[in-house]
Amino acid sequence: MAPLLEIKDLHAEIAGGRKIINGMNLTINPGEVHAIMGPNGAGKSTLSYVLSGKPGYEITGGEVIFRGVNLLDLSPDERAAQGLFLCFQYPLEIPGVSNMAFLHTAVNSQRKKRGEVELTSPELVRKVRELGKTLGIDADMLKRPVNVGFSGGEKKRNETLQMMLLEPYFCVLDEADSGLDIDALKVVSNGVNALRSPERSMLVITHYQRLLDYIVPDVVHVFNAGRIVHTGGKELALELEATGYAQYQSEAA
Amino acid sequence: MASPAPAIVRPTKTGAELALAETFAAVRASLPGGPDVAAQRTAAFDTFADAGLPHRRVESWKYTDLRALMRDAKPLAPLPDADAKAKAVAAGSLFSTLGFRRLVVVNGTFVPELSDLSDLEPGVTIASMADALADPAGLPASYLGRTVASPDAVLALNTALMGDGVVVHVAAGASIPRPVELVFVTTAETPVAAFTRSLVVVEDGASLSLVESHEGPAGIAYQVNTALELVVGAGATFERVKVTTEGSDAVHLATMLAKVGADARFSNTFFTTGGAVVRNQLLLHLAGENVKAHMGGVSLLAGKQHADTMLSVDHAAPAGESRESFRAVLDGASQDIFQGKIAVRQAAQKTDARMLSRALLLTETAESCNKPELEIFADDVQCGHGCTTGTLDQQIKFYLMARGIPAKEAEALLIQAFVGEVIDAIGEDGIRTALAEATRAWLLGRE
Numbered sequence: 170m171a172p173l174l175e176i177k178d179l180h181a182e183i184a185g186g187r188k189i190i191n192g193m194n195l196t197i198n199p200g201e202v203h204a205i206m207g208p209n210g211a212g213k214s215t216l217s218y219v220l221s222g223k224p225g226y227e228i229t230g231g232e233v234i235f236r237g238v239n240l241l242d243l244s245p246d247e248r249a250a251q252g253l254f255l256c257f258q259y260p261l262e263i264p265g266v267s268n269m270a271f272l273h274t275a276v277n278s279q280r281k282k283r284g285e286v287e288l289t290s291p292e293l294v295r296k297v298r299e300l301g302k303t304l305g306i307d308a309d310m311l312k313r314p315v316n317v318g319f320s321g322g323e324k325k326r327n328e329t330l331q332m333m334l335l336e337p338y339f340c341v342l343d344e345a346d347s348g349l350d351i352d353a354l355k356v357v358s359n360g361v362n363a364l365r366s367p368e369r370s371m372l373v374i375t376h377y378q379r380l381l382d383y384i385v386p387d388v389v390h391v392f393n394a395g396r397i398v399h400t401g402g403k404e405l406a407l408e409l410e411a412t413g414y415a416q417y418q419s420e421a422a
Numbered sequence: 423m424a425s426p427a428p429a430i431v432r433p434t435k436t437g438a439e440l441a442l443a444e445t446f447a448a449v450r451a452s453l454p455g456g457p458d459v460a461a462q463r464t465a466a467f468d469t470f471a472d473a474g475l476p477h478r479r480v481e482s483w484k485y486t487d488l489r490a491l492m493r494d495a496k497p498l499a500p501l502p503d504a505d506a507k508a509k510a511v512a513a514g515s516l517f518s519t520l521g522f523r524r525l526v527v528v529n530g531t532f533v534p535e536l537s538d539l540s541d542l543e544p545g546v547t548i549a550s551m552a553d554a555l556a557d558p559a560g561l562p563a564s565y566l567g568r569t570v571a572s573p574d575a576v577l578a579l580n581t582a583l584m585g586d587g588v589v590v591h592v593a594a595g596a597s598i599p600r601p602v603e604l605v606f607v608t609t610a611e612t613p614v615a616a617f618t619r620s621l622v623v624v625e626d627g628a629s630l631s632l633v634e635s636h637e638g639p640a641g642i643a644y645q646v647n648t649a650l651e652l653v654v655g656a657g658a659t660f661e662r663v664k665v666t667t668e669g670s671d672a673v674h675l676a677t678m679l680a681k682v683g684a685d686a687r688f689s690n691t692f693f694t695t696g697g698a699v700v701r702n703q704l705l706l707h708l709a710g711e712n713v714k715a716h717m718g719g720v721s722l723l724a725g726k727q728h729a730d731t732m733l734s735v736d737h738a739a740p741a742g743e744s745r746e747s748f749r750a751v752l753d754g755a756s757q758d759i760f761q762g763k764i765a766v767r768q769a770a771q772k773t774d775a776r777m778l779s780r781a782l783l784l785t786e787t788a789e790s791c792n793k794p795e796l797e798i799f800a801d802d803v804q805c806g807h808g809c810t811t812g813t814l815d816q817q818i819k820f821y822l823m824a825r826g827i828p829a830k831e832a833e834a835l836l837i838q839a840f841v842g843e844v845i846d847a848i849g850e851d852g853i854r855t856a857l858a859e860a861t862r863a864w865l866l867g868r869e
Contacts, residue, residue, distance in 0.1 A: 221824050224816065249826035261821045265839025271825075274835060279826035314839075331825060 172234075173199045173370045174339055179231035181219045181395075189215040191395030193231070197339075200367040204381055205374045206406060207392035208414040213374045214258065216392070217343040221255040222248050236338060249275075250282035252338030254331075256345055260324040263315035268327070271315045272297055272334060279335060300333045304360055321348030322356075329360035340364070340371045346380040358383030378410040391417045439474050441495035443467075445615075446582055449498060453585065455555035455562075462567055466581035473575040482574070482703075485759040485791050486730040491699050492673055496645050498585070499529035499614035506609045507533055514605035514635050516665060516860055520852040522603040522633060529608055530616030531586045545596025545628070551587035551619050561589050562621055569651045570679040570707045570736075577677045577703075580649040584619035587648075590632075594625035594655065601631040601850060606648065608638030608672070615645040626655035626683070631850055632662040636674060637696065643671040649679070656683040656710055661849050662690045663857070668697035670725075675701045684710025684739070691848055692719035693857055694729050695864050703732040708742040708770075718844040719748040720857070722864045723756035723788075730759035733777075737770040737803075746777040749841045752788035753868060763795040764805055771800045777807040782814065782840055784833075784868075834865040 174197040181190035189212045197203055207213050219226050220233065222245035233240040240248055263271065277287040288296070297311060304326045316324050325348065332340055342361065346354055361371070361384050373384055381389075381403065389406050391399040391414065398417045399405070435443075446467050453463065475492060476483035502510070510528040518524075525548065526536035532550035539548060554560040567581060588604050606618060624630045638644055646668065654660045660682075668674045674697040682688045692702050706715060721729045735744050750758035760779040781790035794807035814836055822832035838861055845857045 223820050223824075244829070245820060245823035246826050246828045246832075249824055255824050257821065257824075261818050263818055263821070263836070263839070265842050266835055271822075271835070274827055274831065275822075275825035278828060278831060282826065282828075335826065 170198060172196045173236065175234040177232050177234070179219070179233060180229040181215065182227045182229055183215070184225050184227065189226075189395055190219060193396045195390070195397060197370045197372065199370055200365075201388065202365065202371045202373065202384065202386045203388045203390060204386035204406060205372060205390050205392045205397075206376060206378075206409055208376065208418065211393045212395040213376070213392055214343055217255055217341045217374055220341055221245055221253060246278065247282065249335070249337075250279045254335055254337035254340045256328045256332060256340060256342040258344040258347055260316050260328050262317045262319075264317055266315050267312055268315050269294065269297065269311045272331065275331065276334060297330070297334060300330055303363075304330055304356060306330055322350065322353030325349055325353060325357050326360075329357050333360060333364060338369055340369070342371065342373045342384075344375055345373065345384075346375065346377065354380070354383060378406045381406045393417050436475060436489055436493075438489075438492050438495040442579065443471065445495065445498060449583070453583070454552040456558055458558070458563065459555050463582045466578040469573065469578040470575050470582060473573075473578070476575050480575075482732055482761065484793070485757075485761075486699070486701055486728065488576070491728070492645070496613045496615040496643070498583070499608070499610055499616045502528040502531055502533060502609070507536060509609040510536060510607045513607035513637055514603060516635060516667075516856050517603055517633055517853065520601075520856070522601045524603045524605055525588050526605045526607065527587060527618055529610055529614065530618050532588060543596065543598050543600070545593035546598060547591040549589045551589055551621065552585065554589040554621070561591055561623060565621055565623060565651060565653055566619075569653055569681045570705045572679065572705055574677065574703065576647060576675050576701070577649060577679075580617055580619060580647045580677065583617040583647070584649070585617055587618040587620035589620065590622045590630070592624045592628040592630050595627045596625075597629045598631070601633055601853075603633040603635065606634070606636045606646070608644050608646065608669070610644060611639070611642065613643045613645070615647070618646075618648045620650045622650065623653045624655060624658045624660050627657045628655065629659035632660070633853065634662065634664040635667070636665070636676075637667045638669040638672055640670040642669055643673070643698075644669065646672060646674045646676075648675070649677040652678065652680040654680065654682040654686045654688055657685045658683065659687040660689070663848060663850075663853050664690070664692050664702070665857075665860075666692070666694040666696055666700055666702070668700065670696070670698060672697045673699045676703065678702075678704045680705070681707045681709050682713050682715065685712045686710065687714050689716040689849065691717070691844065692721075692731060693860070694719070694721045695723075695860065697729070698727060700727070700729040701732070702730070705734045705736070706744075707736045707738060708744070709738055711739045711741050713739070713742045715742070715744040716847060717744070717746045718847055720841045720844050720861070721750040721758050722841070722861065723750065723758060724753040724868065725756060726754065727756040728759075729757070730761070732761045734763045735765065735775065737764070737766040737773045737775060740770055741772040742770060742774070744775045746779070747844050747847065748779040749844050750779075750781040750790055751784065751837055751841060752781060752790060753784045755785070755787040755789075757789045757791070759791045760809070761793040761795070762807065763797070764807070765797040766800050766803050766805065768799040771802045773800060773803040773805070775803070775805045779809045780840070781809075781811045782837065783811060784814070830868075834862065837865055838862065
């Protein structure tokens with residue numbers, strides 16, 4: 170079976186020259202859920218931005234092969250159309266752009282790029298409403314400007330809705346639990362778990378073990394100083410909760 | 423030592439000013455109107471001749487130096503022939519499907535056969551300005567030049583040379599559901615000048631929605647000087663949208679003088695995408711109490727376009743409310759100017775006036791100038807102004823792109839949202855949709 174995603178000796182800096190990703194290697198097979206855990210400042214969020222193509226980072230080495238193409242050659246929208254989805258730690262507010270119009274444009278931009286038939290308005294509205302129901306997103310939230318005035322929980326549910334609607338092959342969840350209370354965490358996790366399938370993989374970035382009680386990973390990596398320093402099964406998350414990251418930090422140094 | 427006498431500087435007249443004087447001398451006898459109108463014209467031309475074309479030292483024209491921007495004065499456009507009229511049939515296409523009552527002015531002349539004068543609603547009277555000026559008992563005799571006083575040289579030039587335009591009267595209490603559209607189109611193939619003047623009187627308790635569009639050919643340096651005088655009676659409602667899509671080389675100078683009575687509603691929105699140099703000046707006089715006035719504007723500019731909006735809102739009576747909301751989207755090396763003055767007279771207690779102008783710079787070479795002015799003589803008022811100039815939010819743009827939306831489309835969504843705040847405030851559904859589509863078309867045409 171060909172891997173879904175292969176990160177090979179990836180090096181990246183932020184504009185200005187500070188090295189953040191430092192020779193990272195990672196292989197994810199279809200259907201696998203990997204967790205990346207690590208202390209603050211380890212470069213976890215940078216990894217999510219480098220994978221999704223956010224401007225402001227310079228790739229100084231390596232490649233990221235995703236479904237047969239080097240992701241690093243693609244613009245962020247092309248990566249999305251290829252099937253990559255980044256669930257933002259802090260989803261942005263977009264005044265003046267209604268949630269439904271945003272979802273419609275996103276879905277059809279991707280379909281157009283892939284040469285698929287675009288969805289009509291009624292088709293999309295029906296689909297969004299159905300998915301919205303499972304996440305507790307009502308018609309009013311769909312009419313309002315994207316994320317404007319949404320609570321932390323509503324923003325994350327909205328991210329999950331986008332993920333479910335866009336049906337990506339690979340989801341990067343960057344601190345998906347930040348800003349969530351337990352109830353919201355359950356709703357979001359249920360949405361994410363519903364998306365688990367033999368074709369779809371996920372990378373869950375977190376520094377708390379709590380989230381992994383709800384989204385149970387197949388593999389857990391410890392990330393420090395811009396690379397993976399230790400890999401284990403799901404039980405590794407519990408060990409880390411008990412021992413902290415100190416031993417891996419010295420290992421990396 | 424005696425101080426030297428202040429030097430009196432009389433700048434040499436520019437080529438354009440000399441040409442305008444020649445034009446006035448040549449055509450004054452043949453311009454429409456009786457002796458009273460002729461006297462008005464002479465006085466107005468003297469005002470213009472004294473001041474000359476506005477330049478940087480004229481405060482309200484500080485950023486639009488017409489002496490430099492209007493090097494010459496084009497000859498007056500001839501009466502439209504059959505060919506000119508034929509070309510004008512397709513004009514005003516932005517609103518052509520909305521069923522408005524179209525009144526068409528071609529190269530400065532009102533053309534009845536292109537206009538819809540059938541089935542006038544009871545209470546509505548429509549005439550050409552040329553005919554109305556010739557009528558000593560006509561509406562212009564009572565109102566023209568008497569709505570709002572202004573020493574502006576460009577307005578004076580309009581008064582001196584006004585040829586034609588449209589006069590609309592709505593009788594007291596008449597509510598006109600079908601909007602009236604004034605289509606001003608230049609079809610000339612050589613650079614010409616047109617001076618149009620219109621007058622709209624909406625009597626007490628009446629209502630009218632007016633659309634005004636100005637367009638012409640690309641690549642021809644024609645000149646338009648247009649003015650609208652408006653009287654809104656007590657308790658009346660008036661909404662206007664002025665769309666300027668003039669040709670690429672056109673100079674478009676527009677003045678609106680509006681006098682609004684007690685308890686009336688007034689709304690005016692500018693939408694500008696065309697013309698090399700565009701000036702929209704609006705002088706609003708809130709003569710009665712409790713007026714609610716809304717002014718909006720959208721400028722979408724590219725290349726070397728220069729658009730200047732000058733507002734002067736005069737709160738002369740108590741409890742008036744005025745809102746000004748302007749947006750400029752600037753591509754290329756374009757320039758947008760916003761000058762907004764709010765004056766609150768001593769009598770105008772409980773005035774509530776707010777002004778906001780925001781500019782979005784899409785390039786490093788685009789430029790936006792903002793000049794708010796508040797003159798407040800009453801002590802129990804609320805007045806606020808704000809302006810912002812910035813670029814597209816790159817974080818939001820990345821968020822949209824991360825969802826699969828290409829860069830251009832992401833920018834278009836954000837720009838539409840930016841100007842949408844102004845367009846959404848327009849009362850007529852069809853106009854909102856048409857302007858949103860025009861915005862989208864402009865965005866798609868960006869290089």
